[in-house]
Amino acid sequence: MKNKSELTVIDIKPRGYCKGVVRALQIVKNTRINNPEAEISILGKIVHNRYITEALDYYNIKTIDIPGLKREELLEYVDQGILILSAHGSSARLIELAKAKGLTVIDAVCNDVVSTHEIIAEASAKNKQIVFIGKNNHPETEAILDNFPAAHLITKLSDVNSLQLDPNKEILITNQTTLSILEIQNIIQKIQSNYPIAEISNEICGATRVRQEAIIKHSDLDALLVVGDPDSNNSAMLAQIGREHGIGYVMQIESIDDLIISDIKKGWRIGVTSGASTPTYLTQMISDYLKQVNLDQPQAKPEIDLTKILD
Numbered sequence: 001m002k003n004k005s006e007l008t009v010i011d012i013k014p015r016g017y018c019k020g021v022v023r024a025l026q027i028v029k030n031t032r033i034n035n036p037e038a039e040i041s042i043l044g045k046i047v048h049n050r051y052i053t054e055a056l057d058y059y060n061i062k063t064i065d066i067p068g069l070k071r072e073e074l075l076e077y078v079d080q081g082i083l084i085l086s087a088h089g090s091s092a093r094l095i096e097l098a099k100a101k102g103l104t105v106i107d108a109v110c111n112d113v114v115s116t117h118e119i120i121a122e123a124s125a126k127n128k129q130i131v132f133i134g135k136n137n138h139p140e141t142e143a144i145l146d147n148f149p150a151a152h153l154i155t156k157l158s159d160v161n162s163l164q165l166d167p168n169k170e171i172l173i174t175n176q177t178t179l180s181i182l183e184i185q186n187i188i189q190k191i192q193s194n195y196p197i198a199e200i201s202n203e204i205c206g207a208t209r210v211r212q213e214a215i216i217k218h219s220d221l222d223a224l225l226v227v228g229d230p231d232s233n234n235s236a237m238l239a240q241i242g243r244e245h246g247i248g249y250v251m252q253i254e255s256i257d258d259l260i261i262s263d264i265k266k267g268w269r270i271g272v273t274s275g276a277s278t279p280t281y282l283t284q285m286i287s288d289y290l291k292q293v294n295l296d297q298p299q300a301k302p303e304i305d306l307t308k309i310l311d
């Protein structure tokens with residue numbers, strides 16, 4: 001839509017919540033509704049978005065998240081009540097430890113993440129060597145490595161040089177669900193050039209894939225705004241793909257508060273998208289503001305209402 005400030009704002013679709021995030025948030029909300037008085041804690045962020053964490057806090061649902069600590073270490077900070085485990089998946093040992101503490105455990109893991117665990121479990125049972133491509137210190141990777149400590153973690157292309165596998169034994173290459181569809185291809189090809197027998201199970205989930213493909217289709221934009229938490233890997237990948245496809249101005253912002261309106265130039269075609277864990281309310285607020293902003297005399301930005309984050 002063209003507006004008086006001569007910006008063309010394009011709402012890139014699909015964007016925002018995926019089925020796994022919708023499910024995880026519904027589980028949290030239902031847990032509070034069904035247990036109005038209970039102490040409810042979430043181990044790590046339920047999904048990677050600070051505003052969701054703050055909105056849950058508003059409903060007295062505590063997120064236990066201390067930078068640098070693994071999930072098992074965070075568990076030491078929960079002594080009673082209901083413990084909800086995040087959409088990123090948890091190790092079997094973590095679940096057992098939580099139950100052993102007398103906590104009521106509710107697992108909000110995404111079914112796509114469960115599927116990756118099952119694929120690795122099946123391959124491990126057949127004595128295959130596992131190569132897992134994932135982000136260091138990401139909870140999804142942490143749970144995979146806890147469940148399958150023999151897996152070889154590859155975090156970037158250069159890690160492949162130090163990979164030492166038995167070429168006479170079967171190999172399975174698989175990956176974290178929210179990686180870049182472009183970056184992972186290079187890593188897989190390099191592993192396969194060293195180990196041609198390696199089989200691949202590409203586990204980038206459908207939600208991640210279609211959001212990334214939508215950016216590639218809009219690579220003729222002047223600018224791209226990706227609304228997403230700095231810790232959200234799938235948001236970071238959307239911004240990375242935008243840059244790799246030559247979009248001149250790409251910014252990942254948490255909310256309208258981070259929008260630098262003086263950067264935006266008249267006449268731009270500007271796309272707005274968001275990661276799978278970003279509330280629609282935050283993204284729509286930015287689209288709506290840009291569609292009516294006067295770039296010569298920008299209006300005050302609207303205030304964020306935490307009670308609307310979980311809508």
Ligand code: SF4
Pocket residue numbers: 018019020021087110111112113177178205206207208234276
């Ligand atoms: S991004 Fe993919 S794997 Fe992660 S919660 Fe959403 S659907 Fe599940």
